[in-house]
Amino acid sequence: MKKILIIIAFFCLLVISSACTPDNDDNDGDDPIVPTLSVSSERLSINIGETGKIDASISGTTEMVTMLFTSLDTAVATVDATGLVTAVSEGETVIEVTISEYPDVKTTVTVTVIDAEKEAEQEAQEIIAATIAELDAMIPATLSGNVELPRFMRGYSIQLTWTSSKPSAVSTTGLVIRRKTDQSVQLQAVLKHMKTGIEGAFTKTVTVEKYELRNLAGKKPVFAYYYQGSTLSDDDLDKIDVINYSFGYILNNQLSLTHLTNLANLVNKAHSKGVRFVISVGGWGASGFSPMAANPENRAKFVQSVVKAMNDYALDGIDLDWEYPTRPIGSDPGLPADKVNFTYLVKELREALDAVDQEYLLTAAFPAGSWGANNYYEINKINDCLDYFHLMTYDMISYDNPSRTSHHTNLYASQYASSSTASADSAVKAYVAAGADKSKITIGGAFYGHIGTVSGNTSGNGMGLPSVNFTEAINFARIHTEYLTNPAFTYYFDDVAKAAWLFDGTTFISFDDPASLAFKCEYVIDEGLGGIMFWQLGGDYNGVLVSAIYNALNK
Structure with a gap:
């Protein structure tokens, strides 16, 4: 029995001894713990001359260690001890990141240096x-x-x-x-x-494509x-042969067109339809003619400015x-x-x-009647x-105060004319008698x-x-929309004078209409006038x- 007890005690001691002995794979306390190294981003892009920071951290140890940064190509980028990279x-x-005390522990950051x-x-060259x-x-x-030549493009970037x-x-x-010939530019x-x-x-x-004008021969x-300021439509241009743009002025004895701001565009528009574009100089109340024409030097200055304007704007006369x-007119007193x-x-x-x-073309506007033909000009x-005499056969009323109602743009004289010689027919005869070729005379229609x-x-x-107040004028557009359609007004037509008027018992209007203009066109043809x-x-x-004029001349 004693022997058995001794054996049991030995085995118990052996078991206790085994339990207290550690595994062979466990650290015996003599080897250190190795830390880990990480970065927030493995890539970094920087513009030349700029800097960027590598954000690196160590974990797994409380030991004081030193982090090292090394650029593998300092010609591209350098890095300092704090991880600040310079492009x-x-x-x-x-850029290699290591720990001084643990050389085998490292990570890397790829740095791209951009030439911004x-x-x-x-990019600019591609945009250009x-x-x-x-x-x-x-x-x-x-x-x-006209062609668009922009000053800026692509959102003002160019x-x-x-x-x-x-x-x-x-x-x-x-x-x-x-111009009349093609131009290479x-x-x-x-x-x-x-x-x-x-x-x-x-x-x-x-x-630059040349323009071609309509042939006026036989027309x-x-x-x-x-x-200036009125509408110039394509439909109108189809029925017109010459535009007389009104008005150029005479300043310092020279033709001045600076106030006609849209002149070149209007010339192009007319030419695109084959229509001639002429500058009309002066107008009622305009000064400058008398002193400009008074001596050869002033006239030469004016003539030179006219020729220059013809060339500058491709005008036709x-x-x-x-x-x-x-x-007397304007500031000019009027001289014999x-x-x-x-x-x-x-x-x-x-x-x-x-x-x-x-x-x-060289044309001029003339007043209706023999007095002007004989006393103002040497016809x-x-x-x-002159290519054409433009007879202003309108405003043929009495300018007395008070005046009396009459025709103002009648073809022939009648009992309702302001005088026996106040008519387009009388004006034509007066200028022919004064020496004008009938084939150069145009008579005037009134669009008012x-x-x-x-x-x-x-x-x-x-x-x-x-x-x-009969001297007041009203354009045909208003007559048509406000009076011709007004049932209070009666329309009258003088078959002798070939002239129209309206009357409502109080308001009187004398005017040209399609019927009176058709008679004028017929007269132009029958009498062999210029137009x-x-x-x-x-x-x-x-x-x-x-349209009334066009249709009457081309029927």
Whole structure:
């Protein structure tokens, strides 16, 4: 029994001893714990000259250790002891991050150095190239009208500076002046990228298409006085042969057109329809003629300015509207010498215009009646120089105060004319007698009427009654919309005078209408006159009167 107890005690001691002995794989307490190293991002992109920070951290130890940063290519980027990376040149390098006390513990960060300036330049060059392609597609090879030459493109990121090899054909603002022959023009633009200053160049050679004018041979041309600011429609241009644009002024003895701001565009529009575009100079109340025509030096200055304007704007002639030589007008007192000076002016203009282009028109506006024909002008001496005499066969009313109602634009005299010689027919005969070729004479249509309030026997047709305001004018558009459709007004037509009027017992209106204009056109044909003119296009209503003239001359 004693022996058995000793054996049991031995085995118990052996078990206890085994339980207290550690595993062979466990740390015996002599080897250190190895830390771990990590970064917040394994890639870093920096522009040249800029810096970026590597965010590195150590975990797994409380031991004081030292972190090391090393660039594998310092030509691309350098790094300091704190992990601050400085970009040196375009490229890519690796920054190694290690622990001094544990060399085998490391990680890496790939650093890409970007040349931002180079990239911006490349982007700018790509934008410029795309803009040049856009310009090439935008600008036609053949120009028949104004062309857009933008100052900025692509949201103002590209600035353009234009030059033209022939500014008189295509200006740097895109204004196109067509002429009687084709013109070759090289357009150039310097394109500047506003952010980088990078520049590019655009060049394109374009052809400015010539214009072709209608042949007036054998025609009875229609001359339209056209006042600035009025509408000039394509439909009207189809029925008009010559535009007399009103008015150029005389300033310092020179033709001034600076106030006609849309002149070049209007010329192009007329030419696109084959219509001639003439500048009418002067007008009622305009000063400048008398002192300009008074001596050779002043006339020469004016003539030179006219020739220059013809070239600058591709005009087709000039119309003189001096109302009237020898009469006070504006600030001009009127001189007896005006009569002969007008002759000198016409002759000198003719000579100068013919020296440049014999197709230039030289015309003038004249008052209706024998008094003007004989006392204001030397008709027989200017006949050979003028292409057309525009007889203003309207406003043929009494200007007494009070005046009396009458026709104002009648073809023939009648009991309702202001006088026995107040008619277009009488005016034609007076100018022919004074020396004008009948084939050069145009008579005038009025796209306006005279309106007045009358007193007296208001139960009749309104003719011959006193009116204190009959000199007032009203355009045909208003007559058509406000009076012709008003049932209170009676429409009258004088079959002798070939003239119309309206009357409601109080208001009297004398005017041209399609019927009276048709008779005028018939007269032009029958009498062998040069054509017909009218004042002014802007007074028409939806082309009613222009169409009446066109249809009558082309029936």
